[in-house]
Amino acid sequence: MRRAAILVVDDEPGIRELLSQILADEGFSVTTVASGEEALAAVSREVFDLVMLDIKLPGMDGLEVLRQLKVGGKRLPVVMISGHATVEQAAQAVREGAADFLEKPLGLERVLVTVNNVLERAQLAERLQEEEEDVELTGVSPAIVELRRQILLAAPTDSRVLITGPNGSGKEVVARLLHRHSRRAAGPFVALNCAAIPAELIESELFGHTKGAFTGAVEAKRGKFELADGGTLLLDEVGDMSLLTQAKVLRVLQESRFTRLGGATEIRVDVRVIAATNKDLEAEIAAGRFRQDLYFRLNVIPIRVPSLAERREDIPLLVETFMAKLGKRMGVKPKKVTPEAMEALLAYPWPGNVRELRNLVERLLIMVPGDEVTPADLPMKLAETEVFWPGRPLPLKQAREAFEREYIARVLRACDQNMSQAARVLGLERSHLYRKVKALGIKVDGGTGES
Ligand SMILES: Nc1ncnc2c1ncn2[C@@H]1O[C@H](COP(=O)(O)OP(=O)(O)OP(=O)(O)O)[C@@H](O)[C@H]1O
Ligand SMILES: [Mg+2]
Structure with a gap:
């Protein structure tokens, strides 16, 4: 410091x-x-x-x-x-x-x-x-106005909410706002990222454990359910819990009580559970990876957070907001984005949504020397805005193929060759995208194809 x-x-x-x-x-x-x-x-x-x-x-x-x-x-x-x-x-x-x-x-x-x-x-x-500042839902698009309306309706009800939406779209922001506008606002807001914790540790994270409950449990520890008592618990990436953990969480939701690992006493808590996921839980249920009864328990009020591509009109305001906020934090003067550069930002598919935009603004604040951001300052994949033209007149069928080839290749570049992400952006099943990529002879390099 x-x-x-x-x-x-x-x-x-x-x-x-x-x-x-x-x-x-x-x-x-x-x-x-x-x-x-x-x-x-x-x-x-x-x-x-x-x-x-x-x-x-x-x-x-x-x-x-x-x-x-x-x-x-x-x-x-x-x-x-x-x-x-x-x-x-x-x-x-x-x-x-x-x-x-x-x-x-x-x-x-x-x-x-x-x-x-x-x-x-x-x-x-x-x-x-x-941290407070981060809990802001910037935007004026109809999609964001509708989202705010749903948050304000759901917040005071104490009902469970299931927040769905793509990566980096603002699910955690929505969860925090639900807490802040609830009657529990003065209580704790506790988040647990179910995907980040190894399956064998998630139960002790959720329910706590007694001293000596397992090797490494040198001290008794309270779990997230206890820590969230009187407040809100966000089960983030809830689609990534093992079936065994799902069963235990289901029991807490049904009975509002549980025991610590290795403990005998039942603990009662008053917790509002909010769940978030970027998975399609109904598909997970169909595949046998998610319990339907837990889904019904969690999905009392569904809230869907739109992707950034669904609300492009918010991009200029988000850029301006992040320039000001991050600039202040970093001690750097906000930069102006030229109309040409803004056009590129508006045309880009944003597979990483608001988080990707925020990271880009941070990078521009650090890397661009002047006061102005021009298209030349943008990463390559962002600069590809011109409409595709095959170069000579072609029959429609061939032109369509040429366009699809070019367009899919661009989206794949925007997604760093990640097939699953590209499939989501394109609104295709992953298997369908694979077939297209093969049929059109598109080269996919470097990507793992995993999400
Ligand atoms: N509408 C918004 N206005 C301002 N900032 C936003 C908005 N939506 C998201 N953000 C910011 O974008 C970043 C990502 O948001 P958040 O963590 O809530 O997304 P998420 O949907 O939970 O992502 P993931 O799927 O990766 O968990 C955060 O820095 C958040 O503050
Ligand atoms: Mg999140």
Whole structure:
């Protein structure tokens, strides 16, 4: 992490020197000023992480400076410095938003502990704020407006919701919004990615375990169901649970109680379960990989998140939003996308949906040197927007074949040669796409064909 910058405001030269020394020795970058007026000027010029502010100052006093700093909801933390006579005012300052106060004489230890605590708290608050910001459903397309309407209808009901949609389309965002707009909003939101956890560990993740329940269980651990008590549990990638785990989850959903692994006591919980998947669960049921009874339990309110290709009109707004948000986080100025480059973004099939768009914007912010993104700055696969023309007049049947060959090859490139993903984009069964690729003589290189 970069060195935190601290502004020290005190009219006594001795205190300025003492604090400079203590803080500089600790590796902070320190600026000192002698009055409130100078402090406000410094803050408008430079970025600080913390202000140490004397209460008794000539001219504008510390409390007034604090109020000025807090106008506009600035998150800059302020530590007040008080003399013996001003402790009451210091307490008042804390009520008005100061992070903490220190009493003179200033001891080295106290100063460092206070400064480090306040900085740590401020960083935590910023991280939480960043997470908050991520829970946003950007878009004005009819598909997104409809999605928002469904979220607001479903959220307060406490019913189970099954969220389906392709990779990176925003399923987790939807789950978080359902929680935030429910009567459980003050309770925990806990997510478990069922695909990321080995089958033999998923039960202990869900239900917890007692000490010694299995090799490696050196301590008792609470499971996600317990952690989510009073709140919402997201079973993410729910289509990837083994049939055995499905049976156990089904039992919890039926009875609202379970036991920890190795434990005897039944635990009761009040949890709203939301499930998400990018699989077609009905197809999984037909294939014998997903329990139908569990499906019916989970799928009380179905919500389908549209792919980005279904709501292309949101692309410019999403680009702008990510430019601003990521730019701010990275400390980089947002870049303008030229109309030609935007045309390419609008034409691209976006197999990775909003996540792919977000990653692209992040990459552009880092890689493009100027203020403007032109088509030349885009990855190759994104620049292929011209409509295909076979080069000479052909009978329709041959032209159609030529177009299909070119188009399927482009979509495969966009999907990094992943057959399953390309099949989804094209709206074909995977086996059908295989036959086409073979019949049209399209070369598939590098791809595994797996999803
Ligand atoms: N409508 C949206 N507006 C703004 N950001 C969005 C939107 N939809 C998704 N995102 C962002 O895109 C990224 C992917 O979203 P999310 O993780 O919710 O997708 P997902 O459908 O759960 O993906 P996966 O199938 O890979 O689990 C996140 O960074 C999320 O914040
Ligand atoms: Mg997800």
